[in-house]
Amino acid sequence: DAMVIQNPRYQVTQFGKPVTLSCSQTLNHNVMYWYQQKSSQAPKLLVHYYDKDFNNEADTPDNFQSRRPNTSFCFLDIRSPGLGDAAMYLCASGIQGDQPQHFGDGTRLSIL
Amino acid sequence: QKEVEQNSGPLSVPEGAIASLNCTYSDRGSQSFFWYRQYSGKSPELIMSIYSNGDKEDGRFTAQLNKASQYVSLLIRDSQPSDSATYLCAVRESGANSKLTFGKGITLSVRP
Numbered sequence: 001d002a003m004v005i006q007n008p009r010y011q012v013t014q015f016g017k018p019v020t021l022s023c024s025q026t027l028n029h030n031v032m033y034w035y036q037q038k039s040s041q042a043p044k045l046l047v048h049y050y051d052k053d054f055n056n057e058a059d060t061p062d063n064f065q066s067r068r069p070n071t072s073f074c075f076l077d078i079r080s081p082g083l084g085d086a087a088m089y090l091c092a093s094g095i096q097g098d099q100p101q102h103f104g105d106g107t108r109l110s111i112l
Numbered sequence: 113q114k115e116v117e118q119n120s121g122p123l124s125v126p127e128g129a130i131a132s133l134n135c136t137y138s139d140r141g142s143q144s145f146f147w148y149r150q151y152s153g154k155s156p157e158l159i160m161s162i163y164s165n166g167d168k169e170d171g172r173f174t175a176q177l178n179k180a181s182q183y184v185s186l187l188i189r190d191s192q193p194s195d196s197a198t199y200l201c202a203v204r205e206s207g208a209n210s211k212l213t214f215g216k217g218i219t220l221s222v223r224p
Binding site: 102 | 148216
């Protein structure tokens with residue numbers, strides 16, 4: 001089945017140790033998104049790619065970087081995770097226009 | 113700042129009742145509206161999308177949109193315990209490369 005796949009489901013890292021979260025999609029969507037969601041809060045858009053064009057939200061810290069080597073894959077790099085970065089990270093894909101976004105199962109990140 | 117507001121929760125209804133979830137948005141130019149269901153610890157799952165004024169029905173779910181009042185709602189008929197989840201309202205911003213703005217969500221509990 002076509003879908004959005006995130007790996008790993010759970011990630012534990014140490015304070016300040018770089019970590020990379022992975023996402024792939026088989027939907028052939030041209031837009032991919034990374035959201036951060038903390039408990040009882042709305043998903044917060046961090047970055048998104050429209051094809052190869054990278055778009056950073058104005059309030060996304062420089063600590064968050066992203067790479068999209070091809071249509072199917074997108075990575076979120078957290079260069080120096082702090083305790084405040086512990087959250088669920090959601091990857092989504094979509095098509096520019098009115099169509100909805102489709103989410104992966106998320107990666108729950110814990111910081112020791 | 114474009115905002116999406118959802119009624120403060122949680123909402124509790126008995127099994128078999130109608131659950132009514134409401135959402136207002138600030139961007140008058142918004143054209144696309146979505147309801148996502150999110151179970152605890154899981155990622156959002158699309159359940160309804162609506163683009164024009166009026167009602168849209170899909171099984172036990174009905175989405176209602178009133179662009180003049182900037183209001184979108186979700187009705188769940190014959191509520192089941194399996195409907196217990198957080199429901200996120202999402203609005204696509206107007207403009208090119210438009211993004212989704214999510215509300216904080218409302219937690220629904222269906223009592224057996």
